[in-house]
Amino acid sequence: MKELTEFAGKNVLVLGLAKSGYAAANLLSSMGANVVVNDASPEEGNEEAALLKERGIPVICGGHPNDILDRGFELVVKNPGIPYHNEVVKNAILKKIPVWTEVELASRISEAPIIAITGSNGKTTTTTLLFHMLNIGGKKPLIAGNIGTVACTVAEKAEPDQLIVMEVSSFQLAGTEQFRPKIAIWTNLYDAHLDYHGTSESYALSKANVTMNQTAEDFFIYNADQPEIEQYAEQTAAQKIPFSLKGRTAYGISADDHMIYWQGEPFVSRSIIKLVGAHNLENVLAATAAAILVDCDKTAIENVLGSFTSVRHRMQFVKELKRRSFYNDSKATNTLATKSALSSFQTPVLLIAGGLDRGHSFEELAPYMEHVKAVIAIGETAERFAEFAHSCGIDDVTQVQTMGDAVAVAYEKSEEGDTILLSPACASWDQYKSFEQRGDAFIDEVMKL
Incomplete structure (x- = not known):
């Protein structure tokens, strides 16, 4: 960790x-x-608050007092x-107090180069x-951010000869000031989180x-399509x-129907790639480009492309039962996914879909419903999704209350060669704490069959 003096004696609010x-809070306190x-x-049952208090760090629980900034804070880490639109955050901005997220801290203290993916x-x-x-490939990577350990915790322990692979969300990036990864990846951009x-x-x-x-010493990998x-x-x-997925290009990384190209030259055959879907091919190109840029051995890249099938809850193959394939795509919290x-x-496809009702239209899914033979609608949007399915000419539509019923109905209606897919097109918070919990419920019900 870089030894920084800028925080010594500074009054900081962790929100x-x-x-x-x-x-x-722990990191900032350790830096003075x-x-x-x-x-x-x-405060009752708040384990983090109790631990911080034991270390002498004051904690105010039970709400965000509007006058808390009157204590003379010079920085807010939220x-x-x-x-x-939180009142404390709005007031901090009005008072010209910097408002960061902890990835800004990670960027400032890290001795290891950061590869940031958004x-x-x-x-x-x-x-x-x-x-x-x-x-x-022996590059001693550390994984951080949304997918792993908190970024500043990883950065605190990272050595200069390591690499931090960091997933960063728009929420985290909104609170940055000097955040500068050695390699930045931007996979795609579609409307999300507008609330x-x-x-x-x-x-x-x-x-x-x-x-x-970033500067001219850094790299930006991005979706040119x-x-x-x-x-x-x-x-x-x-x-x-x-x-780009639009065929061979002279610069960057690209793909046609048969090959992946690096700087216009054939790099690896697409036939070895196990991940399915054009969207996953974009992910493959982005990851491969970053690996090449840090001199990762080609054999290591090929090994992963030839063996990696899915991330849990993201087009995850669950099992095959009586020639029916079950896929868990609970992370599909919007129509794009x-x-x-x-x-x-x-x-x-027998599609299990529905969830939190944010009022979003499902119409952009219509051209993709051709292979859907039945829809099992669940959650707050069950009725709306059922109506949408009927508008697509799908007659076999069922509304259910629970994931157990959804899986049972889908299996009962399926035939050999069918795919049973959980891809909700909605957030999970109407019935579950997270998309992970929803996906786990799906897997549990499939395993019961």
Whole structure:
């Protein structure tokens, strides 16, 4: 960890606990900051709050007092999940107090180069692919961010000869100031989290922070098939590495029906790749480009491409039963992700979909419903999704209450050669604490069959 003096004696408010707030509070305190933590949850049963108090760090629980900034704070480090319309955050910005997320701290203290991966979809798969490539290639990678340990905790312990592979969300990137990864990856851009960011432009600008502090010594790997990202790529000072699925290109990394190309030259045959779907091919290109840039052995890259099949809850093959294939795509919390899932199959699909009702339209899924033979609708949006399925000409539509019923109905209606796919196109919070919990429920029910 870099020895920094800028935090010594500085008054810092850590807003929100959970893993990131707890880690940030401990780190800042160890660097000599005067830290106060404020968490909305009650103090009773709050283990992180109790541990911090034992270490002499003041913790205020039970809400975010509007006057808390009157204590003379010079910096706010907030939990990424706390929105910018929170009164304390709004007041801090009005008072010109910097508001960071803990990935900014990670960037400042890390002695290891950071490879940061963001995108509306695909960032976890890309992060995991790259981590495995580097691990097999002997590059001593560490995994951090949304997918692993809190970023500043990993950065605190990272050695200069290691690499931190860090998945970063728009929530985290919105709270950065000098964040500068050695390699930045932007997988794609589609409207998401507008209830948090307010506008599409604000969301995109948060994503763009992954590259905006990079210099000519750094690399920016980005989706060249999306003009929305191209416009931000024009603003970076980093060396640009575009990726494209539209055939062989002279620069960057690209793919046609048969081959992956690096800088216009054949690199590896697509026939070895185990991941299915065009969206996953984008992830493969992004991860492969980053691995090449850090001189990862080609054999390690090929080993991973030839063996890696899925990330849990992301187009995860669960099992085959009586020639029915079950896939868990619980991470598909929006229509874009479900479009990618549906386009990955040519077999008849029994689709389990639905969840939290945010009022989003399902209409953009219509062209991808051709192979769907039956829909099992679940959650708050069950009725709306059922109506949408009927509008697509699907007659076999069932509304159910539980995941157990959904899996049972799908299996009962299926035939040999069918695919039973959980790809909800909705968030999980109507019935589950997370998409992971929803996916686990699906897997549990499949295993009971």
